[in-house]
Amino acid sequence: MGQGRRMSGSNYLWPRLMRWRWVRSGKRRGRGARMLRGQLRKQGTTARRSTGEGRPQHMVVFAVAGKRMAARTEEIAGVVSWTGAIPVPSETPFVTSLVRQQEGCLPVFDLAAKFKQPIREGESLCLVVKHVDGPLAIRIDAEVPSLQTVPRSSLQCHIGDDPDCAGVYVAGGEQLPIINLATLGVSSSRQAG
Structure with a gap:
C-alpha cells in the first residue's frame, strides 16, 4: 500500500482507534509521567483527608x-x-x-x-x-x-x-x-x- 493512498471504510478507522486506545491506556507514556500523576493523586487525597472535603x-x-x-x-x-x-x-x-x-x-x-x-x-x-x-x-x-x-x-x-x-x-x-x-x-x- 503506497503512502499516497488512503485506506477506506472500517479499515481506515481501525488503526486510528487502536492507536487512541493504546495512548489512552498509558502504555506509550513514559515512567516519569506515571510517577508525576501518582504523586498528584496522592497529594489530592491527603489534602482532602486533612480538610474533610471532597471535590467542590x-x-x-x-x-x-x-x-x-x-x-x-x-x-x-x-x-x-x-x-x-x-x-x-x-x-x-x-x-x-x-x-x-x-x-x-x-x-x-x-x-x-x-x-x-x-x-x-x-x-x-x-x-x-x-x-x-x-x-x-x-x-x-x-x-x-x-x-x-x-x-x-x-x-x-x-x-x-x-x-x-x-x-x-x-x-x-x-x-x-x-x-x-x-x-x-x-x-x-x-x-x-
Missing part, C-alpha cells in the same frame, strides 16, 4: 418567582431570553405550555407552580435543562443566574417527600433548595398516570 461542586443559583434555588451545572444546557409560552393541553403535571427554541419547541416546566409561587410579570429568562426525557425549558426571573463553586461541606442531603429536591445549599446563612433538574417531574408524572 459547581452550582448555578437562579430565582423563580423571587425564590432563590440552585442546581448542578451539568444539568443545565443554557440560558436564553424568554420569548413567551404557547399554552397547550397536557396531562403532565406542571407542563402546560411550549416555548419556541431555535427551529423547534421545548416543553415548559412551571417550577413556580410546583413551589406554589405566583409568577412575576415582566422580563424573564429561559433556563434550558438537560432532562432525561429531552430538553426542557423553565421560566426564571430576569436576574442572571450566577455560577458558584461550592465546598461539599455547605451541601446538605435532603431526604424528604419531594424527589425533585436533592438537598440544601447553605449560602451566607440562606438555605437554597437544590433542584434535580435532570429528573424534574418524572416521579410526579408517573404517580399521576
Whole structure:
C-alpha cells in the first residue's frame, strides 16, 4: 500500500482507534509521567483527608418567582431570553405550555407552580435543562443566574417527600433548595398516570 493512498471504510478507522486506545491506556507514556500523576493523586487525597472535603461542586443559583434555588451545572444546557409560552393541553403535571427554541419547541416546566409561587410579570429568562426525557425549558426571573463553586461541606442531603429536591445549599446563612433538574417531574408524572 503506497503512502499516497488512503485506506477506506472500517479499515481506515481501525488503526486510528487502536492507536487512541493504546495512548489512552498509558502504555506509550513514559515512567516519569506515571510517577508525576501518582504523586498528584496522592497529594489530592491527603489534602482532602486533612480538610474533610471532597471535590467542590459547581452550582448555578437562579430565582423563580423571587425564590432563590440552585442546581448542578451539568444539568443545565443554557440560558436564553424568554420569548413567551404557547399554552397547550397536557396531562403532565406542571407542563402546560411550549416555548419556541431555535427551529423547534421545548416543553415548559412551571417550577413556580410546583413551589406554589405566583409568577412575576415582566422580563424573564429561559433556563434550558438537560432532562432525561429531552430538553426542557423553565421560566426564571430576569436576574442572571450566577455560577458558584461550592465546598461539599455547605451541601446538605435532603431526604424528604419531594424527589425533585436533592438537598440544601447553605449560602451566607440562606438555605437554597437544590433542584434535580435532570429528573424534574418524572416521579410526579408517573404517580399521576
